[in-house]
Amino acid sequence: MQLTGKEWRQILEDYRRTHPEVTVLDPPDAIQHLHNRQSMLQCVADMNLSNSYGKVDVPRQLVIKKDAASIPDAVTKAGLMLPIVAKPLVADGSAKSHELSLAYDQPSLQKLEPPLVLQEFVNHGGVLFKVYIVGEAIKVVRRFSLPDVCKRELSRIEGVFRFPRVSCAAASADDADLDPGVAELPPQPLLEKLARELRRRLGLRLFNLDIIREHGSRDQFYVIDINYFPGYGKMPEYEHIFTDFLLSLGQSRYKERSS
């Protein structure tokens, strides 16, 4: 029998209800929330995180459900600036859902295929930060990302350019010789606050986020992507962190039972 995603989630939810003794690390419905690029970043937008360590936003964005011909007008109305990154609305791990495009001019936007999220491209010096979250633990690494698009380039280039899944190709930038203003990791207290809030709002314990620093700024950050259960193999010290996480779950269960 072929099950739909929804039926499968229902089976898991039912199992969870009838087997309270089983620890469910993260509920399926909360995971589902991250499979839509619009709902994925909503928590970050709602949070309005801004303190003395920095400010965290999401890039200005627009959802286009259908009708590619309407995109240029919709983009003008929403005041979105070019270049624009177009991302399939659904991000479910399939190759197609991670095929992104970069659009350099307004008329070419009609060539895109909805349903999409259109996001302003934020120059960030070609480096992004991957923040891995495992329960209470946070680990951040630098990765190479798309290079900046300068004004001159923007005025000269026309069209829509597809780019393949960046995360698979992106090399670690941890040992690279980078401009210190680009390479500096986001402040730990800011990441801790962000991670704590996201854990609570998303109701999840195992995820990562891609965060970029606006080029030329010291403290303006944007979250561009959140993934559930990412490839933890790339997270330094993951064996220890994971073991500690699983042990802490066992211990809290034990405490619950003996109290």
Ligand SMILES: Nc1ncnc2c1ncn2[C@@H]1O[C@H](COP(=O)(O)OP(=O)(O)OP(=O)(O)O)[C@@H](O)[C@H]1O
């Ligand atoms: N708003 C943006 N501004 C600048 N660069 C962006 C923006 N959105 C995405 N990118 C670039 O595109 C890459 C892929 O974007 P994103 O992570 O949203 O897509 P994804 O399909 O989930 O990819 P992946 O699985 O590779 O992380 C990012 O790593 C970054 O280099």
Ligand SMILES: [Mg+2]
């Ligand atoms: Mg990503």
